[in-house]
Amino acid sequence: MFDSGPAVQPGAPPLSASQLPAYCVVLDLETTGTSPTHNRIIEVGLCEIENGQVVEEWSSLVNPQVPISPFIAQYTGISNELVADAPLFDEIGEDLYNRLRGKVLIAHNARFDYGFLKNEFARLGFDYQEKTLCTLKLSRRLYPEHRRHGLDALIERHGLSSQARHRALGDVRMTWEFVCKALAEHQPETVAPVLAKILGRPSLPPNLPPEEIEALPSAPGVYLFFGENDTALYVGKSVDLRTRVLSHFSGDHRRHKDMRLSQQIHRLEFIETAGELGALLLEARLVKELSPVHNRRLRRTRELHILRLAPDPSQGTIEILSLTHVAPKDLAHIHGLFRSPREAQKALREIASEHNLCLKVMGLEKGRGACFAYQLKKCRGACLGEEPPALHRARLQMALSALKLRTWPFAGTVGFRERSATGRTAVHVFDQWCHLGTAQDETELADILECSSEPLGFDLDGYKILCRYLEKKHGKLDVVPLAGKTAAKLIAEDETAIRLETDGLCSC
Template sequence: MLDQPLVLLDLETTGGNATSDRIIEIGLIEVHGGRVLREWSTLVDPQVRIPPWIEQFTGISNAMVAGAPSFAEIGPALHAQLAGKVLVAHNARFDYGFLKNEFRRQGLRYQAKVLCTVKLSRRLYPEHRHHNLDSLIERHGLPAAERHRALGDARVLWELLRVFQRERSPDELAAAVQMLLKTPSLPPGLDAEALEALPEGPGVYLFHGDNDAVLYVGKSVNLRERVLSHFSGDHRLNKDMRIAQQIRRVDWIETAGELGALLQEARLVKTLMPIHNQRLRRNRSLCAFQWEPGRAPQLVQAGELDFSRLDNLYGLFKSRRDALDCLRGLAEEHGLCQRHLGLEGGRGPCFAYQLKRCRGACVGEESAAAHDARLAAALARLRVQSWPFAGPVGLRERDAAGEREELHVLDAWCYLGTLRPGDALPDADTLRRQARFDLDTYTILTRYFAKHGRRLEIVELGAQRRVPPAA
């Protein structure tokens, strides 16, 4: 690993947004052949105020950077210094993103192989849960004299690499580095620069082709890994091969968590109808059985009923044929009478009775009440869950770091949109008019409710005017 030229780098910044925040300190160590060639650091005038919490966290004040060079002054020399070297950083997407944006403002294009020591530590020490720098300093006993200063943290990274070399075999370390530095083979119509900003959190991604046509919509808890996996060199899936030939642009929507990604994906597929998505397409023939004791099950269409508020609905089927096949299967499995189920007309013994597969409700050998009891038991697992709230609610979801918070607006198992704290809420009548029952959304929500139970954060929206922040 250390045979190639490396730059171990750390940045201090005014915040966490690479497009709107600015660098206030740079520290780097050049390494080649296992030897440190040079250390260099400088404060940088961000030309904006440093927030008080950043001053407290780093010890870098507005007064300290007042006489420092701006990034425009050091940019060309730094760009030349980094050229052709592997960039090594902790949580490297953060530092790389800031560098690329600062260089872009100066009209300089910067691309590099990037080695993230967080990911490297996870590969080499998968038995450990935490791989932030403080955890690694404590676990490996690393010296850290100037924590949260750029050059001090870059020195910690150098010590960390040396620990990796001592504790892991050369082959294991080389394989881990090679995997992390592996560059995907991108489609010819896709600019590699466009993928640099892909986040590593949850969300939805959209592939566009010629004339901006939407080719495919997908979701993931790690957008970057999932998008790049479509372009792996072996193209194991024929679909990925076809997408690679047609793709011209990638868009994405970040979400607070997996639920938001699932809901957005289902909505976008039905709205945009991408040519390479087969699942989650809009189904206009959705139907169910409505049943009350003493009657045969009645097949009803989704457009005829409010599926969320009735207690006597069973099964959600994509077609009439699927529904009838399911009912016939229940009849055969439980010895039910097809005439009492409405599957067979006429009088006298049903055909299944003649084959000794019916207990005789059609000829009076089994009472209607007993048959209904067995039918109720057979249908129980197909019961459609009623909406458990009096009206529309918001389901709050946060990301793991607590930095992104979303409120998914739901009513009658329908997804009506996602809002942020402070956003205005539509009135209840507007929400109900927007509601359209959808099987995929129902499945996503019922599974999520069953999994998380009492841990769900539900906000009643009846009296709310704006999305309230979390307590």
Template sequence: MATSSTLPQTVLSAVLSASLPFASRFPIAFVDLETTGGAATADRITEIGIIEVDADGVREWSSLVNPQAPIPEFIQQLTGISNEMVADAPTFAELADEISARLEGKIFIAHNARFDHGFLKNEFKRTGHAFRPAVLCTVRLSRKLFPGFARHSLDAIAERHRLQVTQRHRALGDAQLLWQFWQKIHEEHAPEAVEETVSKLISRPSLPSHLDAAQIEAIPSTHGVYLFYGANGMPLYIGKANNLRRRVLSHFSGDHLASKELEISQQTERIDWIPAVGELGALLQEARLVKQLMPSHNVLLRDNREICAWRLYPRNGQLKATLVGTDDMFFAHDPQLYGLFDNKRQAKAALKSFADQHALCHVVLGLEKLRDRSACFASQVKKCLGACDGREPSDAHNARVLEAMQPWQVQPWPYEGAVALRENGGLHVVDGWAYYGTVETLEEAAALVATGKRRFDVDVYRIVGKWLERNPGRVQLL
């Protein structure tokens, strides 16, 4: 299934004249992949094309790859590679040794290199091969050497430089375009200029091709929150960091073993950031911004309007449970709240399971109503000790309810009103487990509180609760 060829010596002398001595000192490999999709950890390679250029000449090699998974119809239409074509092709594991040998010691050159590098990194990881090449992206190279042009897609480059297109969206055909582009670069620029540009690009993190490196250089090395935006200014991801610059760079210089990381890095077109006075400030700002902007790749810290808890209250000498949401004005202050659940369905299922586990009465708790019988259903199957029909005294059942639910208890707000949490010169204003903002003076803090009551926030509850345990002396009452 693999094909390999070496260009004749007469042709070699012509095509190498421009790109050597670079390739003789720095062997290079132009690589292109076709895949079943865009997620490096979930999708698989269907074809690989490699053109090796070194002191010994130019060698072309390509092979279909059995992805061991169906190829989506739209991918088949784009590439022309069908499920039937790869059915008898070797798997990547069977090709891994040869591919590794061909790429060993060479600069890895690809268009939107993070995509191809990410797929090979994951495929090699599955087979136990190490894969850490120097990576050069031809999109970034084109942007650097031809800054006067707005578009740097492979189609745009082929049209602009009048490259010979053989098989577009096939691995070897696209690798050949990269090799032609490499030669065009050396025809239009001095070898020293090309080598200097290449050296700078491969020594820097592999940023997305459409992201301006100047944005990265401007990010400070302080606490804060960073925001990634995609096409049309839509927020993609929000994160917090103790060192903004280092954390942002980690998104673009890692191995991208997680498909989410790879997807975020490929989609990011703009980066923004907000400095914070410290770690607590960054955590609180991140939680608030995620709820406000709802970025597509943030799953945690989302809006918690459906958050609810069980409130225990006495009725006829027995403790009953009722569900309350965060819009309840006493939610943050009631010492008889238990749980914190994402929604009512989850809360009811959890309490029913909990009651069965501790032999608590569903009727007394309010989970079930008696219908034409003197005891609850659980009592009939020996899962209730009889609080519903008088066999268990109410005081005994109440005590067991409180003891069993104690690990679920929601900590009530420990202050009479709002407080300012001091951190590195900043004042984080919090009241009733709600974050109002960060200011510099107590006067500004009081003005924030005067704007009105804020809703209980489960993330602030968790963040500030842990911080108060470690920093009880850094609280200023307002």
């Protein structure tokens, strides 16, 4: 235990404080870092509130059983020596849980403290689930004219007592002082809906304006999270934007990545699509264009490489080429997609070993005489003329067949038409697995078709998305044949559609 300064004096609360829940606990934690799953609590401070009045204060240092970094020690004033003889959380956990149970947790940036409590209690076998009142959100709602709402900003703006800053009980006292002043400065009819909204939505990011969540539709599309200075943080997709976005914030106390993302979000955008395929394609494109910090998949990859049987066997049996040197019409004659020539060579060596092929004939080994695999009886002697070249080439071609890209199953350009439940319609235009664009109306479709004679760009993500989508739909696709046709009424006319049989197509 420690004394962090003069205690908050019990007494009559401001008039509006009576609008708070009857039983609350104002709490602050100091920790070894920002991850609730990896870092630990080093100090707890709280004051218990009943009917708007402070009835008890309590605080304790906690031995985290891990070293405290010099930065945290300087920031909080809590050193390894100071917590050496402090109790473990295991020793104070049950008492703390009983103090918090059944009471609304009030904290500044409550998500942070709630996440640490949730995880620490879980280690002790307690399931902690209480409502939270975040004073950061309270400040944003009651004082929207101000840009900054951190505790330091509140101290300066409202003249709060700033003794023992960055110590748990000191920050608790400042937080409660802010609550009292903020509620006293606003009429009860202003405060009531604000408290109801915050208490009803404990999991929303503290810096995200609530109206941006309220605007989300229950429709397919893509959503984008932005941080400070409009930095792109994350791009996602869903067939139900509202449900998916809210799911990001429902369990973020369990994962450091989710909590970190939530703390960074300042702005939300969404783009509705006509269906799932449109959302998948748009997500892949936006991730490549924006390179969001938290998107690991679908980012722009380095130049891809492929395998191709050499037209002239005398020049080498197999070629490793950059995909940029391959025309889309020749995609059916290539094998594999690799992120580097080295990865392609590794795949070839594995194929040669599995099928007793000759590394020399394949161009992967130099020198005279028999190849090394022949000495290990893993080559049938193509390097010595014991196996006819034509037979070796045929066996190689068979071995490579498993890596062959799918043949484009249409006679030219087609569109995949989607319609949402709200009537939104789009046609996704493809040729040779290349996505040429998405049209929302006849004009856009005409523009795409007019530009279809330009060189196509093969995109691995687009290829995989469409392959998986074809497999998933099992023939239930609205496919519009576009080769040699104009855009007139293709968006709306059902009779132009054909049904695609996808049975037998393997997944990517």
